[in-house]
Amino acid sequence: MRENGRNGAERDKQRHERDEYYMRLALREAEAAMAEGEVPVGAVIVQGDRLLAAAHNQREQLRDPTAHAEMIAITQAAAARNDWRLEGCTLYVTLEPCPMCAGAIVQARIARVVYGARDPKAGACESLYRLVNDPRLNHRAELRGGVLAEEAAELLRRFFRERR
Amino acid sequence: MRENGRNGAERDKQRHERDEYYMRLALREAEAAMAEGEVPVGAVIVQGDRLLAAAHNQREQLRDPTAHAEMIAITQAAAARNDWRLEGCTLYVTLEPCPMCAGAIVQARIARVVYGARDPKAGACESLYRLVNDPRLNHRAELRGGVLAEEAAELLRRFFRERR
Numbered sequence: 001m002r003e004n005g006r007n008g009a010e011r012d013k014q015r016h017e018r019d020e021y022y023m024r025l026a027l028r029e030a031e032a033a034m035a036e037g038e039v040p041v042g043a044v045i046v047q048g049d050r051l052l053a054a055a056h057n058q059r060e061q062l063r064d065p066t067a068h069a070e071m072i073a074i075t076q077a078a079a080a081r082n083d084w085r086l087e088g089c090t091l092y093v094t095l096e097p098c099p100m101c102a103g104a105i106v107q108a109r110i111a112r113v114v115y116g117a118r119d120p121k122a123g124a125c126e127s128l129y130r131l132v133n134d135p136r137l138n139h140r141a142e143l144r145g146g147v148l149a150e151e152a153a154e155l156l157r158r159f160f161r162e163r164r
Numbered sequence: 165m166r167e168n169g170r171n172g173a174e175r176d177k178q179r180h181e182r183d184e185y186y187m188r189l190a191l192r193e194a195e196a197a198m199a200e201g202e203v204p205v206g207a208v209i210v211q212g213d214r215l216l217a218a219a220h221n222q223r224e225q226l227r228d229p230t231a232h233a234e235m236i237a238i239t240q241a242a243a244a245r246n247d248w249r250l251e252g253c254t255l256y257v258t259l260e261p262c263p264m265c266a267g268a269i270v271q272a273r274i275a276r277v278v279y280g281a282r283d284p285k286a287g288a289c290e291s292l293y294r295l296v297n298d299p300r301l302n303h304r305a306e307l308r309g310g311v312l313a314e315e316a317a318e319l320l321r322r323f324f325r326e327r328r
Binding site: 059060062063064066071074079082083098102107109124136137138 | 223224226227228229230231232235238239242243246247248249250262263264265266267268270271272273285286288292293295298300301302
């Protein structure tokens with residue numbers, strides 16, 4: 001029992017380190033968005049140890065309202081796998097997904113979502129809706145929020161401060 | 165007063181005829197999806213008398229879980245206008261939008277959504293969620309459902325019957 005407990009704690013620690021590692025990549029994408037004058041949000045998609053996608057918000061540059069970081073990453077990952085089903089994949093994103101992106105996560109059957117900062121105004125994983133684990137929909141994702149949340153929130157605050 | 169009432173009824177009639185006209189274009193797109201082995205859903209986007217986009221579901225062909233009819237139409241319309249804001253536009257779609265597409269409608273600030281058949285399993289305009297007119301989000305769209313619903317539903321039934 002004691003051994004199991006110790007192994008469980010070790011596994012949790014490894015998972016948390018892994019989550020922080022990939023969230024740092026997502027934060028790097030958010031910084032790239034910032035440098036391009038876009039709202040700084042970044043996302044990566046991972047399957048096992050394979051990085052399938054890394055993207056950032058490009059709404060202004062692409063003049064496309066659907067060009068959120070998560071949407072671009074999902075399209076990239078599906079292209080990398082040559083399959084629209086992203087079963088077994090984890091999506092890391094610096095900001096809680098909006099309804100569009102949370103809906104896309106369900107459509108893509110992504111297994112796990114890890115996000116950074118909460119979005120009280122439009123978040124659709126926990127804040128306004130719980131779209132990624134609605135038992136009425138045909139897929140549910142495991143969810144973890146708050147990973148490197150302060151770094152993600154600080155980038156957003158800096159962006160909106162500089163814009164004023 | 166009587167004149168106003170008569171004009172109001174006339175305007176409603178013209179609007180309904182116009183809705184049916186554009187929904188027939190959306191149905192034609194749904195038929196194109198069907199012919200390509202895709203779940204038959206079609207969408208068009210109109211601004212005044214200008215048709216900005218016409219698209220159908222291409223999830224299988226593009227191997228992209230985000231390639232619903234509405235998403236492709238929104239990206240097309242934004243490209244046609246060279247602006248991600250689709251203010252003043254109406255989106256016609258043969259099936260009630262899912263959470264991803266309803267979320268994209270809000271992101272794109274589409275003024276009006278007209279849909280055909282209801283989707284009790286995943287519809288996010290009236291069935292499971294009311295995403296396009298949630299007062300907490302930063303945009304709301306006017307909504308009309310049930311336009312040529314039977315034609316749209318029959319296409320979907322035929323598709324799933326033939327697949328079995």
